[in-house]
Amino acid sequence: MSELIEGKPGQRYLLMGNQAIARGALEAGVSVAAGYPGTPSSEIIENLAKVADEANMYVEWSSNEKVAAEVAAAASFAGLRSLCVMKQNGVNVASDFLLHLVGGGTRGGMVIVPCDDPGALSSINEGESRHFARMLEIPLLEPGDFQEAKDMVKWAFELSEQIGNLVMLRSVTRLSHASGSVKLGALPENRPRARFRHGGFVLDPQEGAVTSAPVAYKHVLQQEKLEKAESLFEDCPFNTYTGPENPELLVITSSACNLYCREAIEILGVSDRAGLLKLGTTWPLPKKLIRTHLENCSKVLVVEEVIPFLEENLKVLAAELAMEIGPRTIFAKRDKTIPSVGEMNPDYVIAALVKIFDLSYEAAPADYVEKAGLCVMAGAPGRDLTFCPGCPHRASYWTLHNVLALDNRDGFICGDIGCYSLGMRETGYYALKTMHAMGSGTGLASGFGKLDQFGMDQPIVAVSGDSTFFHSVIPALVNAVHYNADITLVVFDNSGTAMTGFQPHPGLEVDAMGHDAPSIDIESVCRAVGAQTTVCDPFDMELTRDILLEKITGKNGVQVLIFKQSCALSPEKKGKPRYEMHLDENICIGENCGCNKLCTRVFKCPGLNWDEKNQHARIDEVICAGCGVCASVCPTGAITKKERA
Amino acid sequence: MQIYGPGELLDDVLQTGLCISCGACVHLCPYFATWRGKTAMMFSCDRKQGRCHAFCPKTEVDLDQLSSKANNADYTGAPMGAYQQVFMARAGDKSGGGDFQDGGTVSALVRFALETGRIDAAVLTGRNGLMPSPGLVTHSGEVAAFAGSKYTAAPTLVSLNDGIKQGYGRMGVVGTPCQMTAVAQMRSNPMQDSDFSDPVALTIGLFCTWALDARGLLAFMEKRAPEEEILKIRIPPPPAGILVLETQSRTIEIPLDDIRSLVPEGCRVCPDMTAEWADVSVGAMEGEDGWNTLVVRSEKGLKLAEDAASAGYIVLADFPETSLSHLNTAAAAKKKRAFDRACSQGLVNTEKGGRAVLRVNKQALEKMISEPGGIHE
Structure with a gap:
């Protein structure tokens, strides 16, 4: 993204929210x-990494x-100045350090950017990070549009340096992944030289050692920092109000919900009745500002996503x-005016306003909704959530499933987050039976592997991606080896953090x-901790099956x-298929006894289709990898492969 | 005989414990597979009818249909099934010798059949430690490695299905009564496949009272003898009531009562002790070490026995009357036990669409479940 670094001050660009945040970080130096x-x-x-050399940054x-x-x-x-970025689950992982960090404070400005996922569009939980700001007792900022996503970053760094502590700037999917017009600011010329000063008085925040102890003393300082932030929030340019001086209803919102509220008020034409207080600083709430607005209005609607964070904090102030x-x-x-789970959208806000103002409103005629539903049903092909054609996970799960079925002792697989989470569904032959946090599959397996003394005799397999292995599997693997848990860990090493790009x-x-x-070699790490480790190619299905069968049979401690x-x-x-695939229609026995459409009914690679008219399978050459x-x-040998030149 | 699909096979056989892992359903398709003595269904298959179900010896076995095909008559319920003659037999000088269980008759007949081109391959069962290990043999020199009783349920018929895929068209199959039942059903082309041709030229049945679950036996033995040291397993004739394990260093005797729980449910409803659907059936010879009982059933079987004897591969002798009486008593007792159990569980001649394990005419059934005191045909 060259405009991230080449874009001139005052120019406007269409930027994705995450790009805007990245540009904001660059402008903040x-x-x-x-x-x-x-x-x-x-x-x-990703965007910062691309311009790291040009911008003289270090990005990892x-x-x-x-x-x-x-x-x-x-x-x-x-x-x-430093930035750390993660999705909402990542804050859970980082929180142990963060709780210590905020007790001792920061020096150069430090901002943590968690991107939450209301509605769990690409997550398996809806947990959010705002409550961490309250728990950590640090200021929380939430941009309400794309311009703010950029501008607020710089402001966040200034705030961090003013109070000497970490600042959280929280985004959500609809800001991070949607795009908007952003007017750029200037990039700084110089960067400070790095030096850690530690020789001063032990309690000196700029010159002494850095730690959260003594807690009784440091915690007081920390809360004073938060109070300072609150007072700065009273005049924060990111807290805005639009609407009549004395509205019938005060709508208080933040983040992407700002856009939904604006749209709802406009659609219903109630801008003369409802005022919108958009807060960019949602923890701690600026009390005086809130009071000014509450004084002018007796009814308040709070619009936010997932937990009632803003609502509860507002109610404390109101009380x-x-x-x-x-x-x-x-x-x-x-009070159920706003749904308690999932993403918000303008319709939810409209519904809330309609109820409060006692309006009648129909978003679309009932028959339109019905017809649209029918069109979707009839016009859009049904598509499974499935692994890509040529995905190694399909072959891996095929073998894992078959080995556990063959073994016939009701074995199961513990896993976690990655493309391979789809192992819970048809495309992974329903082989995956537990799915939690990163690394949890191996930790759970370590626990299951010690239940033999209570009569458990099922084979236990854990699966992990390669990136997940480094992220959080290693401690669980060490645990399993140390306690001699009878488990097999399968690392799906597809050479990258594939799911996220x-x-x-x-x-x-x-x-x-x-x-x-x-590079750190996974095999060597596993061997070094004492696990019997084998490497194989999941596309060599016969060999893989035999190795896996041997590993899960018998009690041999941790096998990798x-x-x-x-x-x-x-x-x-990508785009470089290894084999030319051929399907001989005369050999394919289709639905007959002996196959019954194994490839298209069970194996289900999207690159294979069932030709209903001619009653045989065929290869979709467009998507076959x-x-x-x-x-x-293929049980009959109808499908053959030829190495491409 | 009623033919259902893999779903019914799963419900009625695999999940009820009736499966004795004979291998009849394995390698016909990708859906059934065997590993360490157990048959497993890999994926669901929604066919209404399948060869897996049609061949299975533990569901919808119609004894009258089998009898009609083999003997042109309804099933009589005779303890040892239909046969022409019973001999005492043992391997002859030309058989090549080997580490036989008893008289070596089976190994000798297989070698003879291979060497004379009566069969182009033999489906046999070997042993890998305590795990039964089926094999397809095309040279008589390979036969000796498969000698000896296994006493464990074995997926022997996997090798038959493999042999068909490899194009063998005149195979000899050595197997237990359940396996002979499956082979007989398979040879009747129950699915009426248009391109069917009988791939089997000879069947040699093995007497069997019951088999042991291979995994169960392995787990049982784990505490008693290292698997790799076991040289031979023997169950001496009654009234010994023991299983004898010979290892490199010692002989271990295990009371049969200790291992009876390892007998699969499928064996408990099996009415066939003497492998009634084979050309010839072979068992131990009571009271005569080094000899077998050889039951000759079909014309083909008689010719094989006679030719093998003339060629010096086996030695035949008259079968003592008392032994025949004992054999009949034992075979009748197995029938009664099996039908009593199967009837009490509602698994025989089920009506109104209910699926049966066994079907047989009323007359024979009544004969088999009446007191088998001293039956002698």
Whole structure:
């Protein structure tokens, strides 16, 4: 993204929210940025990494979010501005360090950007990060549009330096991944020199050692920083009000919901009745500002996503103010005016306004909704959530499923987050039976592997991606080896953090900025911790099956099997099929006894179709990735492969 | 015989414990597979009818249909099935010798059949430790490695299905009564495939009272003898009531009562002790070490026995009357036990669309479940 660095001040660009945040970081003069990939956050680090050399920055994909926070904090301690970026789950991982960090404070401005995923569009939980700001007792900023996404970053760094502590700037999917017009600001000329000062008085925040102890003393300082932030929030340019002086209803919102509220008010034509207080600073709430607005209005609607964070904090203020300004009616999540889970949209806000104002409103005629539904049903082909053609995971799960079925002892697989989470569905033959946080599959397996003393006799398999291996599997693997749990760990090594867009990880010979980097060999790590380790190609299905059968039979402690095969979408593979595939229609027995459409009914690679008219399978040459796996699956030898020249 | 699909096979056989892992359904298609003595269904298959179900010896076995095909008559319920003659037999001088269980008759007949071109391949069962390991043999020199009783349920018929795929058209199959039942059903082309041709030229049945679950036996033995040290397993004739394990260093005797729980449910409803659907059936010879009982059933079987004897591969002798009486008693007792159990579970001649394990005419059934005191045909 050249405009990120080449764009001139005053020029306007259409930027994705994450690009806007990245440009904001550049304008703020950030020296160090670190993160771990995770949708919807990944593009921030990706974009910064691309311009790192030009901008004289250091950017890394850390092995996990806690390490990312530590790497960024080090820069702050050395007097530089630093950014750390992650999706909402990452804050959970980083939180242990963060809780210590905020007790001791920061030096160079440090901003953490979590990108939350209301509605869990690309997550398996809806957990959010705002409550971490309250728990960590740090200021929380939430941009309400794309311009703010950029501008607020610089403001956040200034705030961080004014109070000497971490600042959280929270985005959500609809800001991070949608695009808007952004007017650029200037890029700084110089960066400070890095130096960690530690020789001064031990309690000196700029010259002493950095730690959260003594807690009784430091915690007081920390809360004073938060109070300072609150007072700065009273005049923050990102808290805006639009609407009549004395509205019938005060709508209070933040983040992407700002856009939904504006749209709803406009559609209903109630801008003369409803005022919109858009808050950019949502923790701590600026009390005086809130009071000014509450004084002018007796009814309040709070619009936010997921947990009632803004609502609860507002209610605390309202309760404190009630003796002076009288009680206020607050419509929000707790009274069900606003849904308590999932993403918001303009329709939800419209519904809330219609209820409060007692309006009648029909978004679309009922028959239109019905017809649209029918069109969707009839016109759009049914598509499964499925692995890509040529995806190594399909072959891997085929073998894993078959081995566990053959073994016939009700074995199961514990897994976690990645493309391979689809193992819970048909495309993974329903082989995956537990799915939690990154690394949890191996930790759970370690636990299951010790239940034999209570009569458990099922084989236990854990699966992990290669990036996940470095992120959080290693401690669980060490645990399993140390306690001699009878488990088999299968590492799906597809040579990159595939699900989030192929970001490099410590197992690769390249870093986020495209520079050469020493790679860490997963096999050697596993061997070093004492696991019996084998590497094989999941496309060699017979050999893989035999190795896996041997590993899960018998009680042999921790066994590791590394399935090494690059992602079908990896740059070195995409568009370069290895095999020319051929399906002989005369050999294919289709639905007959002996096959019954194994390839199209069960194996289900999207590159294979069922020809209903001629009653045989066929290869879809447009999307076939030429991996050759279906030739091993076909029971009659109708599918053959030929190495391409 | 009623033919259903893989779903019914899963419900009625695999999930009820009736499966004795004979291998009849394995390698016909990708849906059934075997590993370490157990048959598993890999994926669901929605066919209404399948060869897997049609061949299975533990569901919808119609004894009258089998009898009609083999003997042109309804099933009589005779304890040892239909046969022409019973001999005492053992391997002859030309058989090549080997580490036989008893008289070596089976190995000798297989070698003879291979060497005379009566069969182009033999489906046999070997042993890998305690795990039964089926094999397809085309040279008589390979036969000796498969000698000896296994006493474990074995997926022997996998090798038959493999042999068909490899194009063998005159195979000899050595197997237990359940496996002979499956082979007989398979040879009747129950699915009426238009391109069917009988791939089997000879069937040699093995007497069997029951088999042991291979995985169960392995787990049982784990605490008693290292698997790799076991040289031979023997169950001496009654009333010994023991299983004898010979290892490199010692002989271990295990009371049969200790291992009876390892007998699969499928064996408990099996009415066939003497492998009634084979050309010839072979078992131990009571009271005569080094000899077998050889039951000759078909014309082909008689010719094989006679020719093998003339050629010196086997030695035949008259079968003592008392032994025949004992054999009949034992075979009748197995029938009664099996039908009593199967009837009590509602698995025989089920009506109104209910699926049966066994079907047989009323007369024979009544004969088999009446007290088998001293039956002697």
